[in-house]
Amino acid sequence: MRTQVAIIGAGPAGLLLSHLLDAQGIESVVIETRSREYVEARIRAGILEQSTVDLLTEAGLGERLAAEGDPHRGIYLQWPEERHHLDFVELTGRAVTVYGQTEVQKDLGKARDAAGQQIVYEVSETALHDLGTDRPYVTYTDNNGRPARLDAEVVVGCDGSFGPSRSAVPEAARQTWQRAYPYSWLGVLADVAPSTDELIYAWHPDGFALHSMRSSTVSRFYLQVPTDTDVAQWSDERIWEALATRLGHGQNGWQLTPGPLTDKSVLPMRSFVQQPMRHGRLFLAGDAAHIVPPTGAKGLNLAVADVALLAPALTALLLKGDRGPAEAYSADALRRVWRCTHFSWWMTTMLHTSADPFEAQLQLSQLRWVTSSEAGARGLAENYAGLPIGF
Numbered sequence: 001m002r003t004q005v006a007i008i009g010a011g012p013a014g015l016l017l018s019h020l021l022d023a024q025g026i027e028s029v030v031i032e033t034r035s036r037e038y039v040e041a042r043i044r045a046g047i048l049e050q051s052t053v054d055l056l057t058e059a060g061l062g063e064r065l066a067a068e069g070d071p072h073r074g075i076y077l078q079w080p081e082e083r084h085h086l087d088f089v090e091l092t093g094r095a096v097t098v099y100g101q102t103e104v105q106k107d108l109g110k111a112r113d114a115a116g117q118q119i120v121y122e123v124s125e126t127a128l129h130d131l132g133t134d135r136p137y138v139t140y141t142d143n144n145g146r147p148a149r150l151d152a153e154v155v156v157g158c159d160g161s162f163g164p165s166r167s168a169v170p171e172a173a174r175q176t177w178q179r180a181y182p183y184s185w186l187g188v189l190a191d192v193a194p195s196t197d198e199l200i201y202a203w204h205p206d207g208f209a210l211h212s213m214r215s216s217t218v219s220r221f222y223l224q225v226p227t228d229t230d231v232a233q234w235s236d237e238r239i240w241e242a243l244a245t246r247l248g249h250g251q252n253g254w255q256l257t258p259g260p261l262t263d264k265s266v267l268p269m270r271s272f273v274q275q276p277m278r279h280g281r282l283f284l285a286g287d288a289a290h291i292v293p294p295t296g297a298k299g300l301n302l303a304v305a306d307v308a309l310l311a312p313a314l315t316a317l318l319l320k321g322d323r324g325p326a327e328a329y330s331a332d333a334l335r336r337v338w339r340c341t342h343f344s345w346w347m348t349t350m351l352h353t354s355a356d357p358f359e360a361q362l363q364l365s366q367l368r369w370v371t372s373s374e375a376g377a378r379g380l381a382e383n384y385a386g387l388p389i390g391f
């Protein structure tokens with residue numbers, strides 16, 4: 001098979017890139033290791049920045065988002081006996097929107113079906129070749145066990161944190177940074193109306209807790225747990241007890257309403273950045289190049305921001321022979337990547353408790369500062385609500 005752009009990975013980065021390239025008349029083929037059902041059912045991000053909402057809308061992907069997305073003015077930050085609202089709209093003029101990544105994925109899949117996009121699911125043995133030449137190609141085994149080859153002008157690694165693309169960049173040509181945090185998140189979905197109008201990020205001596213949501217009838221919660229946690233150790237009762245304690249059930253008349261849990265999973269917390277995000281005719285976008293702990297709600301938004309830069313860069317390269325934007329892509333994308341990496345690290349280290357009493361005082365002092373100083377609140381709001389694309 002031959003195409004203009006070979007895209008590895010049919011997650012949000014890969015499908016959005018194929019959609020934006022198609023709008024410019026550039027052909028691509030997407031290869032994906034999982035089934036479509038698996039990819040669309042993966043429960044991940046839940047918060048879209050305004051720039052993500054704007055981009056999806058401009059790309060013709062905003063209909064259901066406009067109908068079902070839930071705009072939020074801000075978030076609550078809390079610690080025992082105190083809960084404070086940060087109003088992003090007041091502070092930055094921008095809101096955020098609750099709309100699950102599963103829904104973004106379904107909207108992208110439907111749009112790509114309508115466009116007749118070629119997506120090869122359930123491949124294996126993906127490998128990248130001749131990336132340093134102007135005739136790169138990808139080999140893989142298709143879901144009938146047949147070896148296949150995809151020749152292209154450009155290969156884009158949108159294959160997330162476990163894909164082959166990032167390591168296809170020779171070791172001598174790449175630089176990586178990483179940090180593993182000494183805790184994980186236990187994430188649960190519950191068939192119960194949220195007990196709050198906007199997200200609650202709670203610092204508590206027992207550990208961090210987050211009350212998020214997916215709709216008016218589905219809530220999403222996260223609990224800080226030890227890194228080696230086995231989800232079987234957490235019964236529904238134990239989960240609801242910990243959520244009630246950490247979120248302050250009964251404080252100032254606030255009640256947490258429990259309900260049936262429909263999904264439980266443990267998510268490790270780490271930061272990872274690889275640069276450059278380009279090597280020869282290989283470009284990296286999304287989790288293939290960077291991972292952030294989800295405390296800042298940045299993962300999906302950062303993948304969208306990479307693609308928002310990469311699509312026009314590839315258009316200039318392939319349609320006009322203008323190499324400028326493609327040469328600048330990595331440096332341009334990494335400015336936002338590092339800004340979001342810092343913010344996600346800051347939110348994570350400010351809110352997750354450890355046994356260190358000195359650290360606890362620093363965390364509480366930061367929380368008191370960002371909820372009492374307009375400058376502090378605006379700093380958090382600016383990062384959480386998201387910086388303009390191309391920051």
Ligand code: FAS
Nearest residue numbers: 009011012013032033045126159160163286287294299300
């Ligand atoms: P993705 O990982 O979504 O997509 C990469 C795709 O490449 C996958 O479908 C994978 O199957 C495919 N692939 C991998 N190897 C391949 C190969 N060899 N050949 C072909 N295809 C291959 N972010 C938040 O903001 N909030 C959250 O709560 C949150 N929760 C998360 C929970 C989990 C368990 C994970 C892993 C991530 C979470 N994230 C969260 C971050 C997440 O939303 C990512 O930022 C987002 O999915 C990035 O999109 P992509 O870059 O497209 O990567």
Ligand code: PHB
Nearest residue numbers: 045046212294295296297
């Ligand atoms: C979610 O709803 O999945 C979510 C929301 C905010 C975060 C992380 C996850 O910071």
